[in-house]
Amino acid sequence: MDFELTDGQRALQSATTAFARERLGRDTAGDDREERFPRADWQRCARHGVLGWPVPAEYGGSGLDPLSTMIALEALGYGCRDNGLVFAINNHLWGCAVYLLEHGSEEQKKRFLPAMCSGDLIGAQALSEPEAGSDVLALTTRARREGDRYVLDGEKWFISNGPVADLFVVFARTGDEGAPEDRLSAFLVPADLPGVRTVRQLSKLGLRSTPMGVVAFEGVSVPAANLLGTEGAGYQIFLSSIEWERSFMFAGHVGAMQRLLETSVDHVTSRRQFGRQIGSFQGVAHEIADMRIRLELARLMLYKVGWLKSRGRMALLEATITKIVASEGLARTAMAALEVHGARGYLADWQLERELRDALGGPIYAGANGIHRGVLAELMGLTGSLSGTVPARRPRPTRPTDAAAAATAGPTDGGRP
Ligand SMILES: Cc1cc2nc3c(=O)[nH]c(=O)nc-3n(C[C@H](O)[C@H](O)[C@H](O)COP(=O)(O)OP(=O)(O)OC[C@H]3O[C@@H](n4cnc5c(N)ncnc54)[C@H](O)[C@@H]3O)c2cc1C
Numbered sequence: 030m031d032f033e034l035t036d037g038q039r040a041l042q043s044a045t046t047a048f049a050r051e052r053l054g055r056d057t058a059g060d061d062r063e064e065r066f067p068r069a070d071w072q073r074c075a076r077h078g079v080l081g082w083p084v085p086a087e088y089g090g091s092g093l094d095p096l097s098t099m100i101a102l103e104a105l106g107y108g109c110r111d112n113g114l115v116f117a118i119n120n121h122l123w124g125c126a127v128y129l130l131e132h133g134s135e136e137q138k139k140r141f142l143p144a145m146c147s148g149d150l151i152g153a154q155a156l157s158e159p160e161a162g163s164d165v166l167a168l169t170t171r172a173r174r175e176g177d178r179y180v181l182d183g184e185k186w187f188i189s190n191g192p193v194a195d196l197f198v199v200f201a202r203t204g205d206e207g208a209p210e211d212r213l214s215a216f217l218v219p220a221d222l223p224g225v226r227t228v229r230q231l232s233k234l235g236l237r238s239t240p241m242g243v244v245a246f247e248g249v250s251v252p253a254a255n256l257l258g259t260e261g262a263g264y265q266i267f268l269s270s271i272e273w274e275r276s277f278m279f280a281g282h283v284g285a286m287q288r289l290l291e292t293s294v295d296h297v298t299s300r301r302q303f304g305r306q307i308g309s310f311q312g313v314a315h316e317i318a319d320m321r322i323r324l325e326l327a328r329l330m331l332y333k334v335g336w337l338k339s340r341g342r343m344a345l346l347e348a349t350i351t352k353i354v355a356s357e358g359l360a361r362t363a364m365a366a367l368e369v370h371g372a373r374g375y376l377a378d379w380q381l382e383r384e385l386r387d388a389l390g391g392p393i394y395a396g397a398n399g400i401h402r403g404v405l406a407e408l409m410g411l412t413g414s415l416s417g418t419v420p421a422r423r424p425r426p427t428r429p430t431d432a433a434a435a436a437t438a439g440p441t442d443g444g445r446p
Contacts, residue, residue, distance in 0.1 A: 042104045049108025057111040060238040075148025089143035096335035099280045106281025112387040113238030115281040120189040123274045125152025132258045153194035155185035166209045172201035181249040191242035192227045213263030217255040224249035235386030276334040276348040279355035286324045289366040316365045323358035356391030363388040
């Protein structure tokens, strides 16, 4: 086992950190206060190649391997204080682009991915509904086949990037017969189709520079060519992407933990009370030590997923653990950072209260951590299935051509999203 980064990965890490520090987040406090999407930063990220890191060169990206993608995303989260921008990018990549990469036809990839890499198309995932949060199979948005088109009707809630998105991956019900897992389908829905509209922008506690909305699909006529995979494969498509979402989306959390640790060390080694640096008091020093423990453990899990995915292996258990330790680790670290700064930490100017507000969403999105603990329990054989939330085996192929490939591929997933 080799824990050394390659020269190329180290160069990518330092170039990304420098870019994020120098070019992004110039008005993070203002964007947070006004709930403003930093579009100029989005375009800077596109020009720097961030939006195409995991996308092969033939579709406009730079085709980084999974471990290098993770290292770059971690550096982005470290250098960029605007956690909302990082979250918007992650939703674009792991809530939208990854579905195209894994399940899109050649025509779909060529149509959408280059514009997603150049920043011209902003992607979003439209899955959650008022009565379908953790219970994905309960969703009621419908897609009715009419000739060579599908007509979509339904309302999606909590959609990150929703108000600014140009392309949605929408999960909808295409049937009522057969197993519940075979009744959903996934569609690529451009936001400019008639009947797609953001009915409400949602105001939230943190990550306020990522716009979130309720998006309605009212009689939206979508060409059948926009179906991802085959009809009825939607749930398999959702399952196959969750390893990427649960881990890659949280690489930035590890970077943010490092940033908060460094900020806190700077403060406790300069602030003096009772004639001493406050970091020399055991209570404060132990808070800092715990920050370091959480950081190192989350990073190890993260890199293990990157290592497995770079070898084309499944990583459901590891990705699930990564999601829990990174999201809860960052929330605790942000709380500890605020505490060791005393009253200064409580002031808006110091932006540690924003870091805490931003961190509190992590245990909820990309599947609530209660569900993930249930998944771990099921993977260990302790409990039964949560309505099929655990893909106990590799998700089934979603396109006829995949079926032939899967028959010869063995227990790997090809190593790339
Ligand atoms: C910042 C943010 C961004 C989001 N972005 C998107 C997006 O872009 N697209 C999208 O589709 N959705 C998005 N969501 C929605 C997110 O996917 C859901 O919030 C999440 O799946 C949980 O669903 P819920 O909120 O309805 O909670 P519920 O499902 O109602 O769960 C509430 C609580 O009950 C617990 N619980 C429920 N069932 C069980 C069980 N069987 N065992 C143990 N505990 C259980 C959960 O762990 C949770 O603590 C976002 C949410 C947030 C907070």
